[in-house]
Amino acid sequence: SSPKASNFLRQIIEADLASGRDAGRRFAGVPGDARQLAAAPLDTARIRTRFPPEPNGYLHIGHAKSICLNFGLAQDYGGVCHLRLDDTNPEKEDEAYVQAIRDAVRWLGFDWVVGGVGHEYFASDYFDFMYRAACALIEAGLAYVDEQSPEDMRRNRGTLTEPGVNSPWRERPAAESLARFEAMRAGKHAEGSMVLRAKIDMAAPNINLRDPAIYRIKFAHHHRTGDRWCIYPMYTYAHPIEDALERITHSICTLEFEDQRPFYDWVLDKLADLGLLARPLPHQHEFARLNLTYVVTSKRKLAQLVNEGHVAGWDDPRLPTIAGLRRRGYTPGSIRLFAERIGVSKSDSWIDYATLEGALRDDLDPQAPRAMAVLDPLKLVITNWDEVMGPGMLDDCQAPVHPHHPEWGLRRFKCGRELWIERGDYAQDPPKGFFRLFPGNRVRLKYGHVIACTGATLDADGQVTEVQAMLVPDTKSGTPGADAVKVKGVITWVAAADAAPAEIRLYDRLFTEAQPDAGGRDFLAALNPNSLRRVQTWVEPGLAALPAGTSVQFERHGYFVADVRDHAPGRLVFNRTTTLRDGRGA
């Protein structure tokens, strides 16, 4: 593969490595981690990144960008990337999501087990530490329990142009805050009655520094810590601590966290001053999130599509979830290639869905076996077949499994008197420049003979129900003199006596608008009513034994995959992954 393009994150990392900034950083495992000793040899990791999903939903293509970025940078610079389940928000989290996240990261080709040590961590493992750190901040006069109502707290926060107003609880003695905080933890206070806040500056121009809340009361069951806690740390307080405990060097997040960076640094700096965290401390760097046209990438909106039945589940092939892309036929290599091509930048933009499809074609073209399939079948009868080939005879045909890999061998199939061809390959009244079948014209059956169209049968509505043609003797593809008869058109086909029946699911975009949820619009209004069309049709016989999950190129049509859920020998089901060229539909 080509050398990776540089970007601002690579430049930062290279400068940091050159400066030796992180040389003194030691990682001997996180607090309470039984694997501490085993992890010690990994102290030599030159950089340490993390991918920190919240286990509250399925990962999507945006997360894939972050996975490729964080794991990719660690790989390229002799580092380690941690898989961190950021489970500080108990209500919506679940163990099932944790498993799905692990599967998605591994499927993309990345691993958090390095040198035999599994770098999988849970934010909830640090709850004790976070609590102790909060107590230390209170004792140092850097945090206080605020008992204002949520409305007063919001109002007193000020605005972009107005400074905030100090809480009447701001100057209460540390001992009093500490006692209150302990009572909060003991479950003695109601949700919303008080919060723990960092004491910074209610007049700070950056609103995120106006005494942000760091702990709130929540009587919620946690999927890992059960009912042990009824107070939970805020993400903005928890995240820098998680990074520091894991000795992350480069904490890479999306641009919307840029305004949080001063608080990120405040937490780390204060806790390091208090001797609770070791220097050098992690640095946060922001990059532009992925916005992809014709999809939505918000867990909440994806959940709505699934829960309201607009799609068939989290792995519906129309969804940009990793599970959906996988079922659609996207390969791990295609997604990594896509991530590499879009790069990383500091300014938000939209990436055209065609870029993702282009990466898929480039990944599959050199490796997908070829086959013929008919998507919109129309019967063709070769009226002189019995005369030329012999009554009831079938003719052996062959084609390369892949045009650029002769060593992969040949596929074999039959030609016969009755074939299935594409409805679109016949025209009763051909438009100018149409070189396929129409009465009087000759075309080649790909890998077979030349045929001359003699006519067609139409039903009462003028619909073509059958096409007739005559075989031109001595024109069989691959035989001497086959090219003596010149034709301008070549069509794909399968023999009625030989083809395997299959269901083909023709997927199209889920939304009819490029930015279905831009500007807070109702994205459901932009749902494409024709995003799935199922056809019962015919494919080359060799596909009958194709294992589920295998990708194949149907010649002239595009890339398809044997559906991982529904395809089985004897019941063939293919999903269209993408067409052969840019542009929509088959």
Ligand code: ATP
């Ligand atoms: P959502 O907004 O869909 O709920 P999230 O950002 O809350 O997603 P997390 O589980 O917190 O989801 O995200 C884990 C990581 O993935 C974060 O570091 C986040 O920055 C990154 N990420 C999420 N969405 C995108 C995106 N569209 N582009 C790039 N990175 C993303």
Ligand code: MG
């Ligand atoms: Mg999140």
Ligand code: MG
């Ligand atoms: Mg989000």
